[in-house]
Structures are given as structure tokens and as C-alpha cells.
Amino acid sequence: MEVTTEAVKALREETGAGIMDCKRALIEAQGDVERAKAILREKGFQTAAKKAERATEQGIVEAYIHGGGRIGALIELNCETDFVARNETFRQLAREIAMQVAAMNPRFLSRDEVPGELIEREGLTEQEVLEQSLLSQPYIRDQSRTIRDLITETVAKTGENIRVRRFARFEVGR
Numbered sequence: 001m002e003v004t005t006e007a008v009k010a011l012r013e014e015t016g017a018g019i020m021d022c023k024r025a026l027i028e029a030q031g032d033v034e035r036a037k038a039i040l041r042e043k044g045f046q047t048a049a050k051k052a053e054r055a056t057e058q059g060i061v062e063a064y065i066h067g068g069g070r071i072g073a074l075i076e077l078n079c080e081t082d083f084v085a086r087n088e089t090f091r092q093l094a095r096e097i098a099m100q101v102a103a104m105n106p107r108f109l110s111r112d113e114v115p116g117e118l119i120e121r122e123g124l125t126e127q128e129v130l131e132q133s134l135l136s137q138p139y140i141r142d143q144s145r146t147i148r149d150l151i152t153e154t155v156a157k158t159g160e161n162i163r164v165r166r167f168a169r170f171e172v173g174r
Helices: 005-015 019-028 033-051 088-104 116-122 126-131 147-158
Strands: 058-066 071-079 142-146 163-171
Touching: 005 019, 005 033, 019 033, 033 147, 058 088, 071 088, 088 147, 088 163, 142 147, 147 163
Parallel strands: none
Antiparallel strands: 058 071, 071 163
16 A cells, blocks of 8 residues: 655654654555554554663653642653753653642552551552552543653664653642
8 A cells, every 4th residue: 555755754844753764654555544553552562662661860850830729740751861851752651640740639650559557547449549549640641641651652663671760749738
């Protein structure tokens, strides 16, 4: 099947994937843009899994203030190089995650960090733990994706491992 340059360009602009990756995905999907996006997303998950163990010692601290200064969030987002830390895609990811923290007030970074004793002591269900874990929360701008999905997509775009190291949320009077 012949894939047009315009279709490849449009898919690249929408997904941020490489030109050849977009072309291959469109060919595999026989021109179906939605299927091509799914193929690219799956490839991104595979890429992220390969990079998951790489050290992330660079990054940024991002702040987000909301509600006329009544709610604020800080996050530390790490990556492998200072080059990516200065990249606009990475910086936008940090801002989106800080907004998520301000809006959703997660207690934990991920399910893996929650000790079993805490779950038992507080009587938390598995669903409650997942709802209070930042990486498992549905993204506030697109409920069909989680924060983990957002990070994975950015890993695929930047080619580097990315992880949230820590976060904090502040609210006046709390």
C-alpha cells in the first residue's frame, strides 16, 4: 500500500514518533490512522520497557500553582541527560504531571511503593490504593490514559528513561 507523505507528516505531528516509525506503522495499518497510532503506542511501551532500568540522574523540578495560589504542587521529574531535561516535550510532561498532582492529590507514587502494613492498618482496598497512586491515575485531560502512559509516550519520543522521583502537594489551610 502506498502511504502519502502528508499522512506520515500528520501522524508524526500528532504522535511525535519518528518519520520512519510513522511510515512503517501506516503501512502495517494499511493507511488506518487510528490503528497506526495503536501500533506506535505499543512500540512506545516496548521501548520504555527496554529503558526502564537505565539511570535517571538529570531532570527538573516543576511547580504548578492553582486556585489563586491556594493549591500548589512540586514534582521532581528525572531523565538520563540534561539535553532531554531542557527539551520542551520533557518540560511539558513535568508541567502536566504537576497539574495532575494539584488536581488529584495522590498519596503514593505507585502501587509498588505502598507497604502492605499500611494497606492493612488503614483498611485500603486494592482499588483505593490504585486511585491514590499517581502513576495509575487517569490523566486529567484524557481519562483513557494514565500518568504512566503519558510518561511511556514521552520515553518513546525522547529515547530516554524518565521517572517521577518525588512529588508534594500543598493546600492552604490543610
